[in-house]
Amino acid sequence: MxxxxxxxxxxxxxxxxxxxxxxxxxxxxxxxxxxxxxxxxxxxxxxxxxxxxxxxxxxxxxxxxxxxxxxxxxxxxxxxxxxxxxxxxxxxxxxxxxxxxxxxxxxxxxxxxxxxxxxxxxxxxxxxxxxxxxxxxxxxxxxxxxxxxxxxxxxxxxxxxxxxxxxxxxxxxxxxxxxxxxxxxxxxxxxxxxxxxxxxxxxxxxxxxxxxxxxxxxxxxxxxxxxxxxxxxxxxxxxxxxxxxxxxxxxxxxxxxxxxxxxxxxxxxEHATTPQGRLFLDDGAVNAIVDRRVSLLPAGVTKVDGDFAAGDPVDLVDPSGQPVARGLVAYDAAELPGMLGRSTFDLAAELGSSYEREIVHRDDIVLLQRKP
Structure with a gap:
């Protein structure tokens, strides 16, 4: 045509x-x-x-x-x-x-x-x-x-x-x-x-x-x-x-x-947002996000960078700092440090059921083209 x-x-x-x-x-x-x-x-x-x-x-x-x-x-x-x-x-x-x-x-x-x-x-x-x-x-x-x-x-x-x-x-x-x-x-x-x-x-x-x-x-x-x-x-x-x-x-x-x-x-x-921070992921979380297209859980995050609020766009980066995806974070930056590396089950038991959720839901994640 x-x-x-x-x-x-x-x-x-x-x-x-x-x-x-x-x-x-x-x-x-x-x-x-x-x-x-x-x-x-x-x-x-x-x-x-x-x-x-x-x-x-x-x-x-x-x-x-x-x-x-x-x-x-x-x-x-x-x-x-x-x-x-x-x-x-x-x-x-x-x-x-x-x-x-x-x-x-x-x-x-x-x-x-x-x-x-x-x-x-x-x-x-x-x-x-x-x-x-x-x-x-x-x-x-x-x-x-x-x-x-x-x-x-x-x-x-x-x-x-x-x-x-x-x-x-x-x-x-x-x-x-x-x-x-x-x-x-x-x-x-x-x-x-x-x-x-x-x-x-x-x-x-x-x-x-x-x-x-x-x-x-x-x-x-x-x-x-x-x-x-x-x-x-x-x-x-x-x-x-x-x-x-x-x-x-x-x-x-x-x-x-x-x-x-x-x-x-x-x-x-992907195209029209400015990331307000970065979440550093371990290799397992990177593979889960990129290959399996799943949500990001606290257990896979190693470090938080930036001052952002729940709902803001953040870059999800690999251990070297290279962005692999961008997502809308479900927590304020100040809430995350005590959650890193922990399971949602443990967090819910200690902090309440409201913490038994993803840091970034898979529906709010878009993969970014990785540089060679």
């Missing part, structure tokens, strides 16, 4: 659009750009999830701000003002064609905690069943650095897995991935990516041309690789090419799936 055929047959599609494709350089929503985007998306309405940046940028002009603020409180204020304006604009544009939109604001907690993860997936599934177009954004009005996904390209990759999408389309103001910066001279577009070798020498960072976004080509490449590693075909192109891309035209850069489908929360854990 050609890429064109696959795109045309894709059932569920996630489309992400960046701030620079929706707003003016001074801040504020560009209505013509939003309308053009919606027209391109209309043929997929009812089977489409839209991940949209632009809330903070949209809130700048109404608040009299001339540039993206640096302090968290003002960023959150701009997001609060801009988010309602952005969703209203989408609701108006889709409404002209008889389609409803639904706002879904997510934080990292919503895609990693089991209960939140199930709730987010159920809500998005139900919205699609009802023919509604979910408009997803990170909850910038309340998110702090500690609970941020990081950027909407990465969020879109996670959402693509969350809704079992067939296709992820990342739109910006650049029409694909090039082997050099196309604004600075000669450059050749990379049409297809099947492995990291196809991206050798590519590394473009920076905000969009409008200067109001936080992403760049590097974040889109990272998100595309993240989605593809979990089995989702991904296309990077410009917002101007949105209609052509969804019609199966040969535009942009296609990232072919490079791994099997897996839970988006594990994808997030």
């Amino acid at each position: 050609t890429v064109r055929d696959f795109v045309l047959r894709a059932d569920r599609v996630v489309v992400k659009v960046g701030s620079s494709s929706l707003t003016t350089a001074a801040g504020g929503i560009d209505g013509d750009r939003v309308d053009a985007l919606v027209r391109a998306l209309l043929p997929r309405a009812g089977r489409l999830v839209l991940v949209s940046s632009g809330a903070i940028a949209a809130g700048l002009a109404p608040l009299g701000l001339t540039r993206r603020p640096r302090d968290l409180a003002t960023l959150q204020a701009a997001a609060s003002v801009g988010q309602s304006m952005l969703v209203h604009r989408y609701a108006t544009a889709f409404g002209r064609a008889g389609h409803q939109v639904g706002q879904v604001l997510l934080t990292a907690t919503d895609v990693v905690r089991r209960t939140h993860y199930r709730n987010a997936r159920t809500t998005l599934d139900r919205l699609l069943e009802l023919g509604v177009v979910p408009v997803v954004n990170e909850n910038d009005a309340v998110a702090t650095q500690e609970i941020r996904v990081g950027d909407n390209d990465r969020l879109a990759a996670i959402v693509a897995h969350l809704v079992s999408a067939d296709l992820l389309v990342l739109l910006s103001d650049v029409d694909g991935v090039y082997d050099a910066n196309p604004r600075r001279g000669s450059a050749t577009m990379i049409r297809e990516v099947r492995n990291d070798a196809d991206l050798e020498g590519v590394g473009t960072r920076g905000a969009g041309s409008a200067g109001v976004g936080v992403g760049g080509m590097a974040t889109k490449i990272d998100a595309a690789r993240m989605a593809a590693s979990g089995g989702v075909t991904t296309l990077i192109t410009s917002a101007a090419n949105a209609a052509a891309a969804l019609a199966g035209a040969e535009v942009g850069t296609v990232f072919h799936p490079s791994g099997p489908r897996r839970a988006s929360r594990l994808l997030w854990l």
Whole structure:
């Protein structure tokens, strides 16, 4: 099946659009750009999830701000003002064609905690069943650095897995991935990516041309690789090419799936978290985690490094300190030293039944690629 055929047959599609494709350089929503985007998306309405940046940028002009603020409180204020304006604009544009939109604001907690993860997936599934177009954004009005996904390209990759999408389309103001910066001279577009070798020498960072976004080509490449590693075909192109891309035209850069489908929360854990500490394992625990895919018990941990709380991501490392896996720890760092090397039976007998549990449950562990 050609890429064109696959795109045309894709059932569920996630489309992400960046701030620079929706707003003016001074801040504020560009209505013509939003309308053009919606027209391109209309043929997929009812089977489409839209991940949209632009809330903070949209809130700048109404608040009299001339540039993206640096302090968290003002960023959150701009997001609060801009988010309602952005969703209203989408609701108006889709409404002209008889389609409803639904706002879904997510934080990292919503895609990693089991209960939140199930709730987010159920809500998005139900919205699609009802023919509604979910408009997803990170909850910038309340998110702090500690609970941020990081950027909407990465969020879109996670959402693509969350809704079992067939296709992820990342739109910006650049029409694909090039082997050099196309604004600075000669450059050749990379049409297809099947492995990291196809991206050798590519590394473009920076905000969009409008200067109001936080992403760049590097974040889109990272998100595309993240989605593809979990089995989702991904296309990077410009917002101007949105209609052509969804019609199966040969535009942009296609990232072919490079791994099997897996839970988006594990994808997030591997690609989008910063470990807050390390748990050193003995050789037996390393083999149990890597080969048998079991939970991590206190008996296999030899040392604790870092200051973390229950629920935080930590790296599980071998005796030499090389990470073999990452997981969500079930205890605070301060609780662990007295538990190391002991059986859960002994711990329960001494400390109570609440200690008769894993340090990291197998459902909260993702294996990391080990360096040779």
